[in-house]
Amino acid sequence: xxxxxxxxxxxxxxxxxxxxxxxxxxxxxxxxxxxxxxxxxxxxxxxxxxxxxxxxxxxxxxxxxxxxxxxxxxxxxxxxxxxxxxxxxxxxxxxxxxxxxxxxxxxxxxxxxxxxxxxxxxxxxxxxxxxxxxxxxxxxxxxxxxxxxxxxxxxxxxxxxxxxxxxxxxxxxxxxxxxxxxxxxxxxxxxxxxxxxxxxxxxxxxxxxxxxxxxxxxxxxxxxxxxxxxxxxxxxxxxxxxxxxxxx
Numbered sequence: 001x002x003x004x005x006x007x008x009x010x011x012x013x014x015x016x017x018x019x020x021x022x023x024x025x026x027x028x029x030x031x032x033x034x035x036x037x038x039x040x041x042x043x044x045x046x047x048x049x050x051x052x053x054x055x056x057x058x059x060x061x062x063x064x065x066x067x068x069x070x071x072x073x074x075x076x077x078x079x080x081x082x083x084x085x086x087x088x089x090x091x092x093x094x095x096x097x098x099x100x101x102x103x104x105x106x107x108x109x110x111x112x113x114x115x116x117x118x119x120x121x122x123x124x125x126x127x128x129x130x131x132x133x134x135x136x137x138x139x140x141x142x143x144x145x146x147x148x149x150x151x152x153x154x155x156x157x158x159x160x161x162x163x164x165x166x167x168x169x170x171x172x173x174x175x176x177x178x179x180x181x182x183x184x185x186x187x188x189x190x191x192x193x194x195x196x197x198x199x200x201x202x203x204x205x206x207x208x209x210x211x212x213x214x215x216x217x218x219x220x221x222x223x224x225x226x227x228x229x230x231x232x233x234x235x236x237x238x239x240x241x242x243x244x245x246x247x248x
Contacts, residue, residue, distance in 0.1 A: 046089035089202035098129035111204030
């Protein structure tokens with residue numbers, strides 16, 4: 001795990017820049033309104049006191065309200081990797097994201113459950129991702145990642161828009177020609193938006209944040225991780241604070 005100052009954005013930076021409604025729907029900045037992504041909290045179970053009491057039951061004890069002693073206990077649990085109490089809290093998120101982001105997100109399986117819109121059953125009408133800017137390859141020898149914005153943004157956008165429009169037009173033509181949904185979808189690009197529900201334990205969610213908030217993660221999924229971070233901060237402030245201090 002890297003140093004927090006070098007590998008991730010600051011806590012204050014993460015809590016800014018995301019448009020939110022009172023129902024805890026956070027919209028991901030995107031230049032394509034049809035493809036606007038979001039992270040919405042569907043449900044959650046537990047709070048900081050849940051973590052505390054899951055640990056205190058070992059001594060047949062219980063806290064009725066959070067105290068400084070309880071906050072210290074959470075710090076101790078995370079510092080010493082006593083993580084089983086973190087598996088008693090859960091989140092369910094409703095997410096709209098491009099397929100390539102969802103495929104990275106889908107690597108997080110332990111302590112998680114997934115359900116996604118199926119294009120076997122419905123026709124795609126969720127829009128397509130549009131980049132804010134096109135980036136160059138990384139300057140280092142590392143193959144993954146990206147560098148500074150390229151010079152000819154308009155040219156890249158034109159190539160991209162032409163390809164996406166052609167793919168979607170062909171998709172609709174296949175359906176109109178009588179091709180079934182489950183085959184016609186094969187022509188759609190990785191930039192198409194999808195929606196899914198993701199249920200994860202608190203521990204699994206923190207692991208997701210640990211990896212996807214790092215500066216070497218792809219910026220597009222990092223945008224979504226920042227939205228998840230904000231929701232976790234609302235529900236488990238003491239646990240998240242302890243995680244930031246010790247786990248990173």
